[in-house]
Amino acid sequence: MAQKLPIDSNINSPNQVSIFRTAKPSSEFYTVFSEAEVLGIVQALESRWEIPLKYSYKGQGAKIWDSFYLKYIVPTWYRTSNVEIDLLKSNFAYLNGDYQQCEKVNIIDVGAGNSYPVKAFISRLQKIDKIDKYIALDISDELLKVSSKNFKKWFPLIDYTNYAIDIENNKIPENIFKNQLENTANIFLHLGVTIANHHDRHQVFQNFRDSMAQNDLLVFTNEIGSNSQWDGIARGGCKYHADQVYGWLTNNLGMEAEDCELVRRYDPAKDSIVANLKLRQNYTINFSYLGIDKSLEISAGEEITIWRHHKFEIPTLIQEIEQAGLKLVHYSTNKYSSHLMVICETASK
Numbered sequence: 485m486a487q488k489l490p491i492d493s494n495i496n497s498p499n500q501v502s503i504f505r506t507a508k509p510s511s512e513f514y515t516v517f518s519e520a521e522v523l524g525i526v527q528a529l530e531s532r533w534e535i536p537l538k539y540s541y542k543g544q545g546a547k548i549w550d551s552f553y554l555k556y557i558v559p560t561w562y563r564t565s566n567v568e569i570d571l572l573k574s575n576f577a578y579l580n581g582d583y584q585q586c587e588k589v590n591i592i593d594v595g596a597g598n599s600y601p602v603k604a605f606i607s608r609l610q611k612i613d614k615i616d617k618y619i620a621l622d623i624s625d626e627l628l629k630v631s632s633k634n635f636k637k638w639f640p641l642i643d644y645t646n647y648a649i650d651i652e653n654n655k656i657p658e659n660i661f662k663n664q665l666e667n668t669a670n671i672f673l674h675l676g677v678t679i680a681n682h683h684d685r686h687q688v689f690q691n692f693r694d695s696m697a698q699n700d701l702l703v704f705t706n707e708i709g710s711n712s713q714w715d716g717i718a719r720g721g722c723k724y725h726a727d728q729v730y731g732w733l734t735n736n737l738g739m740e741a742e743d744c745e746l747v748r749r750y751d752p753a754k755d756s757i758v759a760n761l762k763l764r765q766n767y768t769i770n771f772s773y774l775g776i777d778k779s780l781e782i783s784a785g786e787e788i789t790i791w792r793h794h795k796f797e798i799p800t801l802i803q804e805i806e807q808a809g810l811k812l813v814h815y816s817t818n819k820y821s822s823h824l825m826v827i828c829e830t831a832s833k
């Protein structure tokens with residue numbers, strides 16, 4: 485007697501039409517992302533099956549990042565060392581205006597997150613009367629709210645402003661430089677190894693370069709090492725942040741938890757470590773929002789990249805910054821030689 489196949493069976497005989505389950509992004513998804521961002525997500529899915537990590541800091545993603553930071557990164561009695569805080573401290577001589585012989589500095593923190601990493605640094609600048617303004621920029625309005633609340637509580641007397649921008653798609657808006665004091669340099673920070681997460685690092689470096697004047701500096705941190713030599717063990721952000729991003733995304737894309745799994749792997753195409761949402765069922769994702777009406781089909785076994793991290797080897801890092809029209813001023817590593825802070829200026833002085 486012929487056996488009845490389950491309705492969502494994945495067994496495809498030549499004559500059998502594959503069954504696709506339907507995922508409809510939640511109303512929260514459409515509240516969190518602007519129309520341009522929904523289009524950005526659809527376009528990244530269509531072209532390379534990726535939801536760029538930058539979008540995962542928005543909405544509930546801001547709480548996910550802030551909680552991850554406060555639980556796993558903030559210094560405590562049992563974790564006294566913190567990459568950004570330590571490197572800002574050991575590079576202070578480059579970051580207080582002395583290098584450019586400027587009286588004051590404006591700190592422009594791009595991808596500021598909760599602003600916690602700069603607290604000790606700003607406090608030191610304030611003590612020697614070297615800071616004019618702190619400007620927080622971030623793709624996430626919700627993280628800008630966290631940054632504003634923290635910063636104004638810590639430094640009620642320092643001029644604070646913030647703006648939402650996507651540094652992968654835009655240079656820094658010129659209006660933030662108006663009313664700049666004479667003999668003041670801008671220090672652009674891009675901390676938290678954020679440069680490692682971008683799909684298009686070259687464009688990010690170029691957008692920084694195009695925003696910089698003669699005395700300005702770009703300061704970023706990253707992990708050092710070889711991506712292809714990864715031992716397969718998920719740690720830090722690759723473990724805890726990726727776990728949370730995965731949970732939020734599967735839920736809000738409208739997929740059933742049992743139809744997906746989270747896998748991490750080395751991505752040779754972009755020489756990165758990635759966390760991917762792997763489908764166990766065929767799915768059609770229906771995006772329907774204002775003028776957007778798009779259906780994407782993804783088959784069981786295929787994967788969507790939702791998190792990525794690129795470690796640098798120092799010679800290629802220097803090559804990348806030079807290709808973007810930047811010039812290395814100085815770099816130094818932390819005490820474990822696992823991370824570095826890079827300071828650059830524009831090459832066209």
Ligand SMILES: C[S@@+](CC[C@H](N)C(=O)[O-])C[C@H]1O[C@@H](n2cnc3c(N)ncnc32)[C@H](O)[C@@H]1O
Pocket residue numbers: 537538541542549553568594595596597598599601621622623624627649650651652653674675676677678
């Ligand atoms: C890894 S967190 C680092 C936060 C903070 N700098 C730190 O060191 O803790 C990355 C931050 O950059 C922001 N971000 C990511 N991609 C961005 C982009 N393309 N444009 C602007 N901000 C971005 C995120 O919203 C988040 O606040």
